[in-house]
Amino acid sequence: MxxxxxxxxxxxxxxxxxxxxxxxxxxxxxxxxxxxxxxxxxxxxxxxxxxxxxxxxxxxxxxxxxxxxxxxxxxxxxxxxxxxxxxxxxxxxxxxxxxxxxxxxxxxxxxxxxxxxxxxxxxxxxxxxxDPEVVSQVLARHRDPLRELTPRELEVLGQMAQGRSNSGIAAALVVSESAVAKHVNNIFAKLGLAPMDSDHRRVIAVLRFLQSAETPRKG
Structure with missing residues (x-):
């Protein structure tokens, strides 16, 4: 390299x-x-x-x-x-x-x-x-795009953004891998992320959020 x-x-x-x-x-x-x-x-x-x-x-x-x-x-x-x-x-x-x-x-x-x-x-x-700090600060300031996610799903999303696998997330949050998989699928579904063949799908949810946070809100 x-x-x-x-x-x-x-x-x-x-x-x-x-x-x-x-x-x-x-x-x-x-x-x-x-x-x-x-x-x-x-x-x-x-x-x-x-x-x-x-x-x-x-x-x-x-x-x-x-x-x-x-x-x-x-x-x-x-x-x-x-x-x-x-x-x-x-x-x-x-x-x-x-x-x-x-x-x-x-x-x-x-x-x-x-x-x-x-x-x-x-x-x-x-x-x-x-960086997890980038994710956490953005999430704290701009909740609207992710308002349908539960607190646990937000935690999982933050772990996903750090590139952790389901097993890594399970260890960090002290939950089962099957529970993590369920949360991940819920996040994708709630944010409208269709299945795709990409190693980066796990962070697309965070990127979608970052982009939407820059869009001016009406009213």
Missing amino acids: RVAIAEDSVLLREGITRILEASGIEVVAAVGDAEGLMAAVGSAAPDVVIVDVRMPPTHTTEGLRAALTLRKERPEIAVLVLSQFVEERYATDLLSGEMAGIGYLLKDRVVDVKGFVRAVRQVAGGGTVL
Whole structure:
């Protein structure tokens, strides 16, 4: 696996580089701005890019715009976005299209070395990783699109967004796998998600919610 990192904090950039290299992942570029990232993608051909949302020169959306450009022009490259805070609009923009190979994590997740490396590998393999804090804050602020889900189904949905299997959810919530399967099917049914052959169906419910939360409400 070949990874390019775009992070303006030298300490964090070096820390991520060492974490990945210690886990046997090749870091082909480590740069401090979006322009450097785009150049690195062209020359180093990474499989995954890890990019900060806010970078020089304005520290607003440079990293996000680079990520969106990559998703459009180089969809074969997986993208893992890091953010200091939960920024719902950014997550929605990034996740509104093809979901394969996409991740959105808060920076403090990097301290969980094993979890962070697992997320990088999951995104590289075509998976989708959403930070549980992103999910929980969005759910807390915008309940309307999910008003038909029960509290337990909301808990299961949050676990699904973290990429956990039914057995993983069952262990986390201390319930049976059959109960989890029932909750998952109820979530899909209530949100109108028809059966499909996709490894990412388990997070589509969360993405649908994020998108609908950005739609202005009438009245």
